[in-house]
Amino acid sequence: MAVVSMKRISIYGLKRDRKAILEMLQRAGAVEVCSEEDGDAAEEKKDNFFGKMDVSSSKAVFQKGMRDIEEALQILNRYEPEKTAFLGFLKGRKEIGTEEYYAFADKWEEVYRWAGRIQALERETTEARAEIRRLETSAEALSPWAYLDVPMRFKGTRSTAAFVGSLPGEHTALELETTLLERFPELAVTVEIVSATKEMTCLFALCPKSQGETMESAFRELGASRPSNPSKIPPAEKEMELRGRIEKLEEETRRIEEEIASFADRREDLKYAMDYLSMRLEKYEVLGKLMQSKRVFVLEGYVPASKAAELASRICTRYSAEAEIFEPEESEDVPVLLHNNVFAEPVEGVLESFSMPGKGEIDPSPVMAVFYYIFFGMMLSDAAYGIIMAVICAVCLRKFKNMEDSMRKSLRMFFFCGISTTFWGFMYGSFFGDVVSVFSKTFLGTEYVLPALWFTPIDEPMRMLMFSLLFGVIHLFAGLFLSGVQLWRQKRYKDVLYDVVFWYLLVGGLIFLLMSTDMFANIAQMEKLGGPVGTIASIAAAIGAIGILFTGGRESRNPVKRLLKGAYSLYNVTGYLGDILSYSRLLALGLATGVIAEVINSMAVMGGGGVVGLVVFTLVFLVGHTINIGINLLGAYVHTNRLQFVEFFGKFFEGGGRKFSPFGVHTKYFKIREDK
Amino acid sequence: MENIGIVLALLGAAFAVLLAGAGSAVGVGRAGEAAAGVVTEDPSKFGKVLILQLLPGTQGIYGLLIGFLCLSQIGVIGGSFVELSAVKGALYFLACLPTAIVGYWSALKQSRAAVASIGLIAKRPNQLGKAILFPAMVETYAIFALLISILSIFGITSLPV
Incomplete structure (x- = not known):
């Protein structure tokens, strides 16, 4: 009922047992592995025989995997929200056995591919949505031209010249024709209004072919301009075409969304893969702290005194390894673990x-x-x-x-x-x-x-x-x-x-x-x-x-x-x-x-x-x-x-102790049950 | 002017509720802005920042408490109206002042500490214990003021003036 006394443990084992011993320690969750980065002990061992394994690339792989799966789960939640029960947060993580855990080792790469697929599908929908927005903008730009039954780049027939363009402000055909007649008396032109709003008037004008250039400059002077992105086919048709494309894209996004949602029943597997990766990541972190030679490895760590003897004997009997337990030195930064009764x-x-x-x-x-x-x-x-x-x-x-x-x-x-x-x-x-x-x-x-x-405090404060x-x-x-x-x-x-x-x-x-x-x-x-x-x-x-x-x-x-x-x-x-x-x-x-x-x-x-x-x-x-x-x-x-x-x-009380954080199973979604 | 006693006493009650309540409203609002910012980034911190947002809110409650005590002592609520001398009314007024004034300022200052602590939680979510402590230190003085106000109001009732 107090601070648990900590022992130092050193495990010396053969490399062929390394995986088994580490997995055993991880499931036992009783040892905090420390690495001797500095200190005399490390100096002594730092000869040619012992070195540390570089695990950064494997760690990076696991971390990326975890990020990808996390993202895939988030995407999945957007399209197919997970049903959470009332007070579900009290339920804790689901338990699974160790067998299931080992069976999963072969499966996780497939699950990881699902995560990749979900991310790819999400990217596709994002692109499709952007495309839909773009098409809608162009379709909207065409709508004032809907009544024009020739293409917008129509230049005229054999004997006539045409002008298709827009003018700022609202105008009528008569008003425009009068203005043109006043300024360019020789020009014989007929103007037809396609649409007119307060902001803009779209018009179509026709004149004899010989006067085409005069008409062009006349309209320029009035401030008219040709449409910036004229279509080859009449605007109404063009708009139809655009709408058709939009519909197709919408269909496509619906299909993709359905496909994403279809992954919902594989959510458990994805979560599992996430936990699996986080466990392996933790293992590799420990692996990087070990001193290793060609055939042997040394693990240094702290273990609660109550569990030390049992753990050491388990290691010694099961594997060809040696475990040594001793008191930590005065100068060491020993982690702190508390143990108290139900009341405290x-x-x-x-x-x-x-x-x-x-x-x-x-x-x-x-x-x-x-x-x-x-x-x-x-x-x-x-x-x-x-x-x-x-x-x-x-x-x-x-x-x-x-x-x-x-x-x-x-x-x-x-x-x-x-x-x-x-x-x-x-x-x-x-x-x-x-x-x-x-x-x-x-x-x-x-x-x-x-x-x-x-007594009543209000009466006798x-x-x-x-x-x-x-x-x-x-x-x-x-x-x-x-x-x-x-x-x-x-x-x-x-x-x-x-x-x-x-x-x-x-x-x-x-x-x-x-x-x-x-x-x-x-x-x-x-x-x-x-x-x-x-x-x-x-x-x-x-x-x-x-x-x-x-x-x-x-x-x-x-x-x-x-x-x-x-x-x-x-x-x-x-x-x-x-x-x-x-x-x-x-x-x-x-x-x-x-x-x-x-x-x-x-x-x-x-x-x-x-x-x-x-x-x-x-x-x-x-x-x-x-x-x-x-x-x-x-x-x-x-x-x-x-x-x-x-x-x-x-x-x-000043505090400042470091909490004991043993090498163990720290998963987010599932609890691994220890089979004895 | 023979009813000046009750006017003064009611003024005190109103002051306590007004000032302390206004301080708390500003304080909780200010802390709420910071809290909303943190939740934008990380919705899982909602529970933690909510606690911090509520801390400057207690002064308003102390004001309410004093206001209510005062009203019930002078018989405005509860129905048993008692004749109040001018001196006694003034005493009630003074008794309300600590909660009113200290409540107002401490709520404002506490909200600044709360905003800072919300920032702390945004960066270090596991330090909630310490983050709560900084604003709670400010509240001590509001509690002291409340205590004196309560003791005064209870004491005045039995004074022979």
């Missing part, structure tokens, strides 16, 4: 999101778990909300046995948080706020009050504040205690006195000293601590303060500097003041839940009694409390984390 394990995720324990640090999860659940419960603090949370989490945990570990951890954490919330809810007498009394008063005529088992701060002091002192444990383990016994005991004396003494004053007793509405408490507390605080003054700067040699640094670290006592006051959020957030719940309830009963009132009540109640759960769940989660990360960890 769920908060590992929260710890991980801060940092893994660094060198020489203990795993704070068990202590953290206790406070985490308590604080979460105090902030959400409503029995009904807690029951809802706990029941939902419990049902999901029971129903989906196969879910991913991280998901199971979070659900379990919220399950425990829910139970704690229920507990505190009953302590404070809050069940959907004050719904019991409000409902019974409005609809049943008599008021039943759910009694608080302890000062009392609640004092208890919040008390919990804070306990939390902080627990952190300080863990700091002492760590120092003790590192055999820094003097530091335990200087950095832990003196602080206990100082902060603890100050708190009791405060509690024995009249002023505090007035504020807190509490009985003043009498008798010798004040004297004892002041003596304790003084001892602590003097101790810190003289030892706080002990890393400096210079006595003056030392004393100044000591004074500075004594000043840190203000930090404790801030830390303790920070726990007032336990009160504030607890009150927030209760008061908002009461707001909702009093809005819900505004409809009065009777059937209508009951309907209004139900609606407002459901919507309001759903929102309130959401908001306060988020608040409780965020601020519980904060209290752990800032106030609690600040006393002893």
